Amino acid sequence: MSVPILELKGLTKRFGGLTAVNDVSFRVEEGGISGLIGPNGAGKTTIFNLITGVYKVSAGDILYKGASIADKEPYKIADLGVTRTFQNIRLFKNLTVLDNVLTASHMSAKYGLAEALFRLPRFRRDEKALREKTMELLSIMGLADRAEVVSNNLPYGLQRRLEITRALALNPKLLLLDEPAAGMNPDETNQLMRLIGEIRGKFKLSVLVIEHHMDLIMGVCEHIHVLNFGCTLADGKPETVANDPKVVDAYLGAEETK
Amino acid sequence: MNLFLQQLVNGLSIGSIYALMAVGYSLVYSIMNFSNFAHGSVIMLGAYFGYYAMTLLGLPFLGGAVAAALGSAGVAIILERLAYKPLRDRRAPFLYFIITAMGASMFIDNSVIATIGPTPKMYPNVFGQGPISIGHIDIGRVDLAMFIISAVALVALILFIDHTKLGKAIQATAYNMKASALMGISPSFVIILVFGIGGGLAGIAGILYGMKYQVFPQIGAITLKSFIAAVFGGLGSLPGALLGALLLGILETFVSGYLSSQYRDLIAFTLLIAMLVIRPSGIMGKNAEDKA
Amino acid sequence: MEYILGIFELSAINLVAVLGLSILTGFTGLFSFGHAGFMAIGAYVGGILTKNLHYPFWVAIIAAGLSAGLVSIVIGRLTLKLKGDYFCIATMGFGEAVRLIFSNMNYVNGARGLADIPQFKGASLAIPFVVAVIAIVVAWNLVNSRQGRNMVAVREEELAAQMAGINVLGSKMVAMIASAVLAGVAGALMANFIGFIAPKSFNMTKSTELTIIVIFGGLGSISGSVIGAFLLTALPELLRAFSDWRLVFYGLAVIVIMVGRPQGLLGGSELTPSGIRKMLADRKAKAAFARAKAGGRES
Ligand SMILES: Nc1ncnc2c1ncn2[C@@H]1O[C@H](COP(=O)(O)OP(=O)(O)OP(=O)(O)O)[C@@H](O)[C@H]1O
Ligand SMILES: [Mg+2]
Numbered sequence: 001m002s003v004p005i006l007e008l009k010g011l012t013k014r015f016g017g018l019t020a021v022n023d024v025s026f027r028v029e030e031g032g033i034s035g036l037i038g039p040n041g042a043g044k045t046t047i048f049n050l051i052t053g054v055y056k057v058s059a060g061d062i063l064y065k066g067a068s069i070a071d072k073e074p075y076k077i078a079d080l081g082v083t084r085t086f087q088n089i090r091l092f093k094n095l096t097v098l099d100n101v102l103t104a105s106h107m108s109a110k111y112g113l114a115e116a117l118f119r120l121p122r123f124r125r126d127e128k129a130l131r132e133k134t135m136e137l138l139s140i141m142g143l144a145d146r147a148e149v150v151s152n153n154l155p156y157g158l159q160r161r162l163e164i165t166r167a168l169a170l171n172p173k174l175l176l177l178d179e180p181a182a183g184m185n186p187d188e189t190n191q192l193m194r195l196i197g198e199i200r201g202k203f204k205l206s207v208l209v210i211e212h213h214m215d216l217i218m219g220v221c222e223h224i225h226v227l228n229f230g231c232t233l234a235d236g237k238p239e240t241v242a243n244d245p246k247v248v249d250a251y252l253g254a255e256e257t258k
Numbered sequence: 259m260n261l262f263l264q265q266l267v268n269g270l271s272i273g274s275i276y277a278l279m280a281v282g283y284s285l286v287y288s289i290m291n292f293s294n295f296a297h298g299s300v301i302m303l304g305a306y307f308g309y310y311a312m313t314l315l316g317l318p319f320l321g322g323a324v325a326a327a328l329g330s331a332g333v334a335i336i337l338e339r340l341a342y343k344p345l346r347d348r349r350a351p352f353l354y355f356i357i358t359a360m361g362a363s364m365f366i367d368n369s370v371i372a373t374i375g376p377t378p379k380m381y382p383n384v385f386g387q388g389p390i391s392i393g394h395i396d397i398g399r400v401d402l403a404m405f406i407i408s409a410v411a412l413v414a415l416i417l418f419i420d421h422t423k424l425g426k427a428i429q430a431t432a433y434n435m436k437a438s439a440l441m442g443i444s445p446s447f448v449i450i451l452v453f454g455i456g457g458g459l460a461g462i463a464g465i466l467y468g469m470k471y472q473v474f475p476q477i478g479a480i481t482l483k484s485f486i487a488a489v490f491g492g493l494g495s496l497p498g499a500l501l502g503a504l505l506l507g508i509l510e511t512f513v514s515g516y517l518s519s520q521y522r523d524l525i526a527f528t529l530l531i532a533m534l535v536i537r538p539s540g541i542m543g544k545n546a547e548d549k550a
Numbered sequence: 551m552e553y554i555l556g557i558f559e560l561s562a563i564n565l566v567a568v569l570g571l572s573i574l575t576g577f578t579g580l581f582s583f584g585h586a587g588f589m590a591i592g593a594y595v596g597g598i599l600t601k602n603l604h605y606p607f608w609v610a611i612i613a614a615g616l617s618a619g620l621v622s623i624v625i626g627r628l629t630l631k632l633k634g635d636y637f638c639i640a641t642m643g644f645g646e647a648v649r650l651i652f653s654n655m656n657y658v659n660g661a662r663g664l665a666d667i668p669q670f671k672g673a674s675l676a677i678p679f680v681v682a683v684i685a686i687v688v689a690w691n692l693v694n695s696r697q698g699r700n701m702v703a704v705r706e707e708e709l710a711a712q713m714a715g716i717n718v719l720g721s722k723m724v725a726m727i728a729s730a731v732l733a734g735v736a737g738a739l740m741a742n743f744i745g746f747i748a749p750k751s752f753n754m755t756k757s758t759e760l761t762i763i764v765i766f767g768g769l770g771s772i773s774g775s776v777i778g779a780f781l782l783t784a785l786p787e788l789l790r791a792f793s794d795w796r797l798v799f800y801g802l803a804v805i806v807i808m809v810g811r812p813q814g815l816l817g818g819s820e821l822t823p824s825g826i827r828k829m830l831a832d833r834k835a836k837a838a839f840a841r842a843k844a845g846g847r848e849s
Contacts, residue, residue, distance in 0.1 A: 052713060054709065054712070073717075074712040074713065075712050075715050075716055075717045075718065078712065078713055078714060078715035079715045083713060083714070083715075084713055086709075086710070086713075090707045090709060090710040091706075091707070091710070092702065092703055092706035092707055092710065092711075093706060093707070094706060094770075095702065095703075095706065096828065096832075099699065099702075102699060103696075103699040103700065103702070103703045103711075103714065103716075104714040104715075106696040106699065106700060106714075106715070106716065107715055109696050111695075111696070113695075113697055113724065116691055116692065116695030116696070116697055116698075117688050117691050117692055117695075118688075118691070119691055123695065127695075127696075130696075148827075148828055148831040148832070149831070149832065150832050150836075153832070153836050166710075166714065167713075167714075169714075170714060170715055287635070292634070292635060293635040293638070293639070295583075295638070340805075340809075341805050341808075341809065344809045345808065345809065350808070351579070352634050353575070353579050353581055353705075353769075354808050356581045356635075356638055357581065357761070357765060357804060357808055358804065358805055358808040358809070360583075360758050360761065360804065361762075361800075361801045361802070361803070361804025361805045361808065362801065362805055363801070364755075364758060364762075364797055364798075364800060364801030364804065365798055365800075365801025365802050365804075365805065366801070367797075367801075368794075368795075368796075368797035368798040368800075368801060369798050369801075371794060371797075372794040372795050372798050479754075482642060482643075482646065485639045485642065486639070486643070489636065489639055493635065493636070520654050521654075523646065523650055524647060524650045524651065524654070527643040527644075527646055527647040527650070528647065530639070530640070530643040531628060531629075531640060531643055531644070531647075534628070534629065534632055534636060534639075534640050535628050538631075538632055538636055
């Protein structure tokens, strides 16, 4: 079997007395789309925060392409090719759509500080290429006509789309999406489903998505991992997981208390 | 040995003033998670309120102290309503709060300079002349008053926070504003309350500090010391602020006494930076992982 | 005539320092109470080099910028990891410490200050303007580069910036060094323009006055900072009669701006052809957004 793009091994995170993630292990195959589901507070976002280095791991390990990234700084993990979106959108609110994406593509430019301060040739060349590449990405994602709009003024659905676009600007190998369909109507959700499939093919990346919309998860994921109270509840193909009585229980239980 | 005890007494007296300022400031921080950097201006106004209450209205010292406390509490509450609340309501970034505090401080300080003028004013001497001697140690009358009044005010505060319903509401809100709001504690009310208490303590600190030295528009600069004290103790922790303030006061008098007063502030600032580097959460603060 | 020239000289000098703060506060979102400390370092280095060691102006100016920059590396290492209020209090401590050190240094005459520093005259009066123009160009280039965009990302949303592969601490450091160098250069210009410096000229009020200019001009706008620096340096000089009330007005205006129009004069926008186009496009989008929202509510 080939090396998975991401592998969690006995991952554990404690906040004081609370164990938010408890001995979780699973893998995301190269080129695959995997789903991470579970009731509210199950520890899904915490896992994303651990993978991206925002939180320090309490125990266990995180392997990216076979090498541990558990002790790396967040920005270095991003540079390696792991990017994410946020459950509660975090755009650079006062910047335009173009600048949001341009900022994220900074690693594609190679000029140094001195070259920037004095506008040396490489600065001009790189900046021009960067802008072209960004506009191209915006067209692919259907945001080109809004390039000059301040992102805070975008409709909600487009803000989510912009966040994904910004993540793609880093040329990631692994994209983590935290509830990308939250607050969307069924129509928008369908569109998003298609988009996720397209992105995977076009940008040759692997995706790990957190979602509550069951149809989205069942529709796009090839593999699903279910969490409950920080612990693994089930892991496997969508149809197996969906019929697992433990999963049905956890979800129905959660639904009833809502 | 006598010198040592003498310094210790002086240090406790100045430390108790720092404590009055630091505790009020830290109390606001514990609720708002931001520093009221205009705290110094509120202290300065307290010194003027007390001064005018005693000279123009001819009130006795206690009357002056009450006037200073009430006046400063009022100013602090007005400041929160007019300047900070609008920012909170639209969830402005942290930067805006600091800038607003800086503007408020500049406005208050310079209003006093423009109207009352920069000339220092002397409080009437209400405590009598000459130090009080206990054994071989001399205590200035104002210093003694500073210590006693600060101690009374701080004990009253601790009793209030630990043993009254309102005090418990403050604690609950400091621990978790959202959860306590759900339990029926109005955050808005608690915020007004802490600004009022912080302002009141600032007013008392102002009148005492003004009596020890003089009253002038830049007197609020001394709050920097209370910020340092609060950081020593751990921002947002009241016992921490108290301990930090007393330690700082004692340290300062010892440095002045045994080394040179020139180094007093320099050492305070160096310690501040050292503390921030080694243990930013202070002696008693808690080190939590930010929620992302 | 000489008086008017003097005002322009002072404006140009203030502008250099303001540009530094614009980068630090306006673009990176870091607030410093102690920036005058870097100015003091520059002023004293410049003053000593020209007065005691008889170096030419330009050597002193470069040395002043470099010294402030070096100190900022140390200070940045110690303080930039700190969050929010802790950082502010630390900068306060730094600014006051610098002032106290110079006040206690006999070599520079302590609190009485350093007098008889060689002053610009004749052709050398052009130096502040030349430096100001260079500073504008360099600051402009910085904020319009990838390094500059990284700073703005840090200001907007630190966590998202990290997730976009931006070294947050590194970006803050670049901003800190750039602003300290400019402050140091401004300090040296000040020393050689006025001919006298004293520790108390570099207190917290000086720091906050410079920050206020940035706020008036608008956070995140170089052209706003330029306009702000000239207006706010010239205005009080022309309205001397109201000098007592000047800072009262500033303080009030800062509160009103933060509460009512936090973007200041030109927040986030630039007075250039493309900047104005952007502003107009955004107006339209905002209006459309508001219409869509209102429509959505009706249906
Ligand atoms: N920084 C933190 N400090 C303390 N507790 C935390 C922190 N971050 C998360 N938690 C706790 O960890 C648990 C898991 O939270 P997490 O956000 O990972 O849940 P989730 O599965 O993403 O839920 P949701 O579906 O609501 O987004 C919760 O009980 C939460 O309160
Ligand atoms: Mg979540």
